[in-house]
Amino acid sequence: MQATIGESKKAFMTGNEIVTWAALAAGAEVMFGYPITPQNEVMHYWTRLAPKYGREFLQTEDEISAGFTVCGAVQAGKKAFTATAGPGNVLMQEPFGMAEAMRLPLVAIIQQRGGPSSGTVVYSQQEVTLTTFGGNGEGNRMVYSTATHQEIFDYVIKGFNVAWKYRFPTFILGDGYQAKMREPLTIYEPQDRGIEMVSPYPLIGKAGSIGVDREAEHLCNIYSLEEELYDVVLQHAEDYERIAPEIIEYEEKECEDADILIISHGVVSRAADDAVKALRAQGIKAGYFRPITLRPFPQQQLRDAIAKSGAKKMLVAESAYGQLYRLIRQEIYGETIPIEGLFMPGVGIIDYDIMNKVKSIL
Amino acid sequence: MTVSPAVPKSWYLPSKPHKFCPGCGHGIVLKALGEVIDELNIQDKTIFGCDIGCSLLSWNFFNCDSTQTHHGRTTPVMVGIKRSRPELVTIGYMGDGGGYSIGSQHLLNAAVRNEKVTLILVNNTNYGMTGGQMAPTTLPGQKTETTPYGRDTDVTGYPTKGPEFLNALTQDDAYIARATVSNYRQLKRFIKNALRNQIEGHGFSFVEVLSTCPTNWRTNAQQTLHFLEDEMEKYFPVGELKNPLGKGDK
Ligand SMILES: Cc1ncc(C[n+]2csc(CCOP(=O)(O)OP(=O)(O)O)c2C)c(N)n1
Ligand code: SF4
Ligand SMILES: [Mg+2]
Numbered sequence: 064m065q066a067t068i069g070e071s072k073k074a075f076m077t078g079n080e081i082v083t084w085a086a087l088a089a090g091a092e093v094m095f096g097y098p099i100t101p102q103n104e105v106m107h108y109w110t111r112l113a114p115k116y117g118r119e120f121l122q123t124e125d126e127i128s129a130g131f132t133v134c135g136a137v138q139a140g141k142k143a144f145t146a147t148a149g150p151g152n153v154l155m156q157e158p159f160g161m162a163e164a165m166r167l168p169l170v171a172i173i174q175q176r177g178g179p180s181s182g183t184v185v186y187s188q189q190e191v192t193l194t195t196f197g198g199n200g201e202g203n204r205m206v207y208s209t210a211t212h213q214e215i216f217d218y219v220i221k222g223f224n225v226a227w228k229y230r231f232p233t234f235i236l237g238d239g240y241q242a243k244m245r246e247p248l249t250i251y252e253p254q255d256r257g258i259e260m261v262s263p264y265p266l267i268g269k270a271g272s273i274g275v276d277r278e279a280e281h282l283c284n285i286y287s288l289e290e291e292l293y294d295v296v297l298q299h300a301e302d303y304e305r306i307a308p309e310i311i312e313y314e315e316k317e318c319e320d321a322d323i324l325i326i327s328h329g330v331v332s333r334a335a336d337d338a339v340k341a342l343r344a345q346g347i348k349a350g351y352f353r354p355i356t357l358r359p360f361p362q363q364q365l366r367d368a369i370a371k372s373g374a375k376k377m378l379v380a381e382s383a384y385g386q387l388y389r390l391i392r393q394e395i396y397g398e399t400i401p402i403e404g405l406f407m408p409g410v411g412i413i414d415y416d417i418m419n420k421v422k423s424i425l
Numbered sequence: 426m427t428v429s430p431a432v433p434k435s436w437y438l439p440s441k442p443h444k445f446c447p448g449c450g451h452g453i454v455l456k457a458l459g460e461v462i463d464e465l466n467i468q469d470k471t472i473f474g475c476d477i478g479c480s481l482l483s484w485n486f487f488n489c490d491s492t493q494t495h496h497g498r499t500t501p502v503m504v505g506i507k508r509s510r511p512e513l514v515t516i517g518y519m520g521d522g523g524g525y526s527i528g529s530q531h532l533l534n535a536a537v538r539n540e541k542v543t544l545i546l547v548n549n550t551n552y553g554m555t556g557g558q559m560a561p562t563t564l565p566g567q568k569t570e571t572t573p574y575g576r577d578t579d580v581t582g583y584p585t586k587g588p589e590f591l592n593a594l595t596q597d598d599a600y601i602a603r604a605t606v607s608n609y610r611q612l613k614r615f616i617k618n619a620l621r622n623q624i625e626g627h628g629f630s631f632v633e634v635l636s637t638c639p640t641n642w643r644t645n646a647q648q649t650l651h652f653l654e655d656e657m658e659k660y661f662p663v664g665e666l667k668n669p670l671g672k673g674d675k
Contacts, residue, residue, distance in 0.1 A: 092509075093508070121504075123501065123534070124530050124531060127501070127531075128500075128501040128504075131494065131495070131531075132501045132502070132504050132505035132508070134502055135474075135507075136505040138492055138502075138505075139472075139506040140510070141509040141510075161494065161495055165492075267472055267490035267491070267492055268470070268490055268506070273468055273489065273490075279490055280491065280492075281484060281490075281491045283485075284494075284495075285477065285481060
């Protein structure tokens with residue numbers, strides 16, 4: 064595949080533009096999409112750049128179709144992706160469910176906007192529950208929550224690899240701020256960093272003559288018997304749990320002696336990072352923990368951080384009304400540390416918000 | 426003289442006998458399709474995709490690569506496959522509920538974009554798999570589980586005429602036809618034309634097939650044929666509405 068980035072270089076770009084460059088660098092061959100703010104510019108950049116590198120695009124009639132055309136394309140052996148937000152993420156849960164059921168290496172970029180309903184077109188972290196556990200399945204998905212533009216680039220590339228290696232649908236969870244703001248980063252060809260890209264391969268439409276070289280493939284997602292489905296779901300759960308330790312990523316700072324642990328994800332963790340530094344400068348022992356993968360969740364790592372710090376409290380800060388908070392509570396069930404929430408649904412959180420909250424609860 | 430085999434080569438024998446009800450039209454459509462796949466020699470490059478509905482009982486009907494989708498979503502899955510691998514022959518198989526109701530936006534937009542897929546839609550005037558509810562194609566006055574006093578067109582409108590609306594949406598390179606399981610030779614010819622239209626690269630191709638559902642119609646053999654030939658075929662005219670291959674059969 065043709066090089067896209069060439070020499071590693073500094074760039075100053077919006078998150079949506081980075082998604083496009085990363086998808087190109089990752090060897091994505093086709094994007095299917097439907098307009099929705101704040102992800103539109105992923106399509107805008109893709110439609111401008113893709114033809115130069117022999118890649119394809121289709122604007123579908125809705126997000127349901129965008130998700131299902133991706134399902135078709137990956138079955139046919141193409142690295143395909145989509146991007147959406149808010150109500151579009153709701154509609155895509157149906158194809159995402161099919162990708163879970165049939166273990167399709169679908170990649171989706173989610174740029175969260177305000178909700179519920181049409182909400183705002185601006186920003187939120189309110190698509191955590193939907194992206195991690197949406198659909199009528201068991202949440203067998205990989206969800207990376209990025210915090211910086213460098214991470215958007217890195218994790219979009221990684222997302223394609225994880226999807227094709229492990230065959231679970233993979234999500235890069237960003238938000239309107241990350242989508243629209245510009246930030247410096249370094250873009251590069253994956254192979255220049257020693258990253259080997261996993262090659263796509265067809266699940267149907269394989270080479271060879273049926274009955275001579277190979278058997279016909281019959282893929283399905285519905286079963287006649289309860290027991291058949293049971294076996295399939297248990298197998299998926301087993302696979303998911305087995306690979307989870309290889310997938311889990313998190314970031315931890317200053318937890319060793321912390322009196323209070325501040326947990327956040329995505330762009331809010333930048334405010335948390337600043338808040339921890341400022342609080343420490345004021346003599347308050349704060350620690351920072353950030354799940355990078357929301358699914359699978361670094362639950363053991365968080366339990367370890369609680370244990371080694373001996374912290375008296377935990378604060379969950381998020382631009383949603385408790386979606387990360389609920390996720391954490393279910394993941395660290397049994398821990399007795401009191402958990403407080405700084406819930407600011409649909410609005411940004413800055414270091415002062417977190418610092419003030421910490422002071423009010425310590 | 427060669428004697429044609431009783432069973433198409435492209436059928437997947439371990440899944441036979443098939444699971445459709447006795448007297449169901451699905452088996453006839455799939456037999457015609459199987460023979461056409463054989464005659465066009467496309468078994469190795471066919472992707473058969475089926476919807477949810479009784480069509481899903483065909484998920485392993487063919488000895489061809491097959492994929493089963495969601496209710497109404499076969500069209501976009503086939504579009505994704507065909508756009509990715511134009512050399513493959515993609516056949517979407519769906520019911521009238523899947524195609525004309527829950528998946529209608531996909532159907533009409535695929536037609537508008539002239540997607541080079543072949544879609545075969547089985548019109549049995551009801552939702553068969555879920556137990557006989559009203560479909561977009563239920564005839565005026567027809568009783569179903571959700572129209573127990575007969576379809577009232579004041580309340581639910583008139584039956585969807587799919588080939589007619591697709592005909593209005595498409596250009597000359599699309600193939601649009603309505604066939605019936607009561608005329609096997611014509612059915613097979615229409616399916617073959619539809620597939621040729623895709624293989625020769627013209628464009629979108631669509632065949633609605635008037636079919637039987639004695640289970641939900643609660644009809645015996647004679648009543649079943651009567652409903653198909655005298656009621657359905659009267660309301661839904663059979664023929665090719667658009668045939669870029671030139672050999673019209675209006
Ligand atoms: C999203 C969704 N809604 C509803 C259903 C339930 N459902 C299964 S089959 C079917 C109707 C099928 O009717 P049709 O498409 O006409 O096919 P037929 O069974 O008549 O061949 C419905 C509503 C479903 N599977 N998915
Ligand atoms: S319910 Fe109707 S359409 Fe479905 S298999 Fe039986 S006869 Fe055929
Ligand atoms: Mg039907």
